[in-house]
Amino acid sequence: MKKVKPLSKNKRDVQAGLLALRKKMPALENIFDAFGPLVQAQEKAVISLEDWKFTLPAAYAPRFEQGVPFLSDMEFPELGEYYSEIFSLMASAIAEGMPALTDIVGKITKSIQNIDNINDLAKAIWDEDSNGLVQLVKDLDVDQDTLVFIGTMSLKPFMVRMEADAAKVIETMLWLKGYCPICGTFPDISLLRKSGDDNAYLKSHGGQRWMHCSCCGHEWRFKRNMCPWCESEDYKKLRYLQSEERQTERVDVCDTCKHYFVTIDTRELTEAPDPRIAPLGLVHLDIRAQEKKYKPMAETPWNIF
Ligand SMILES: [Zn+2]
Ligand SMILES: [Zn+2]
Numbered sequence: 001m002k003k004v005k006p007l008s009k010n011k012r013d014v015q016a017g018l019l020a021l022r023k024k025m026p027a028l029e030n031i032f033d034a035f036g037p038l039v040q041a042q043e044k045a046v047i048s049l050e051d052w053k054f055t056l057p058a059a060y061a062p063r064f065e066q067g068v069p070f071l072s073d074m075e076f077p078e079l080g081e082y083y084s085e086i087f088s089l090m091a092s093a094i095a096e097g098m099p100a101l102t103d104i105v106g107k108i109t110k111s112i113q114n115i116d117n118i119n120d121l122a123k124a125i126w127d128e129d130s131n132g133l134v135q136l137v138k139d140l141d142v143d144q145d146t147l148v149f150i151g152t153m154s155l156k157p158f159m160v161r162m163e164a165d166a167a168k169v170i171e172t173m174l175w176l177k178g179y180c181p182i183c184g185t186f187p188d189i190s191l192l193r194k195s196g197d198d199n200a201y202l203k204s205h206g207g208q209r210w211m212h213c214s215c216c217g218h219e220w221r222f223k224r225n226m227c228p229w230c231e232s233e234d235y236k237k238l239r240y241l242q243s244e245e246r247q248t249e250r251v252d253v254c255d256t257c258k259h260y261f262v263t264i265d266t267r268e269l270t271e272a273p274d275p276r277i278a279p280l281g282l283v284h285l286d287i288r289a290q291e292k293k294y295k296p297m298a299e300t301p302w303n304i305f
Pocket of ligand 2: 227228229231232254255256257258259
């Protein structure tokens with residue numbers, strides 16, 4: 001068996017990060033209370049998957065480099081007992097953070113014990129099989145949105161686990177898209193970092209733009225002056241709204257497709273933000289952008305109002 005290396009991101013303590021950010025952003029306390037338990041449970045789940053075995057698809061550079069994410073053709077992997085355990089973990093975290101959902105979540109965790117294989121739920125979500133999902137909801141007689149929410153949150157740690165290995169496979173291949181090269185999801189945050197060696201295509205003045213996948217947590221470099229959603233390079237339509245409190249935080253908007261994403265300029269920061277947590281501290285920017293009728297590139301539990 002291949003020994004799995006400890007995941008480097010886990011070295012940073014999510015709980016400590018959440019507490020520190022909550023202290024820094026007292027106005028967003030309710031956001032941290034609602035979603036903090038979920039973020040922590042996600043991390044716990046990722047760690048529990050250290051010994052989970054999966055087989056990544058073969059890499060085919062020409063297809064990938066045309067914009068087909070690495071895992072897009074992957075067959076649903078065998079999740080074993082892990083999914084069921086993670087589902088319970090997520091359900092508890094969601095009920096803890098959002099007490100209004102306690103009864104609905106309780107009903108789901110009770111009914112889910114009656115289905116033959118909870119991994120069918122994971123497969124229906126993986127395959128985007130809406131008929132399969134509707135059937136499951138009918139069989140279980142539960143709230144569909146909440147079931148899909150818990151089910152999706154329970155699948156995410158598997159994506160994060162695969163990302164650790166997949167990132168090494170795609171390392172040498174070229175990716176120019178605004179969605180994740182591994183799983184195809186749009187980013188929940190972008191980080192501006194100091195320029196190092198720049199290649200001609202991505203070259204930019206004033207730092208490099210890195211995108212963080214809202215699903216698997218992969219980070220990839222993206223062109224600075226292009227909309228990740230519609231790929232417009234019309235500079236008159238690519239603007240940003242800066243945070244009034246902190247100059248390093250902003251929301252980038254595109255007036256061509258009306259999408260937005262939040263950004264932290266990390267170049268002058270003494271401590272690099274943890275992208276698993278940082279979006280929670282930028283919800284005031286989500287609100288501002290959505291008030292102006294922009295849509296988030298990635299829907300996260302905390303930016304759907
Ligand atoms: Zn991803
Ligand atoms: Zn756009």
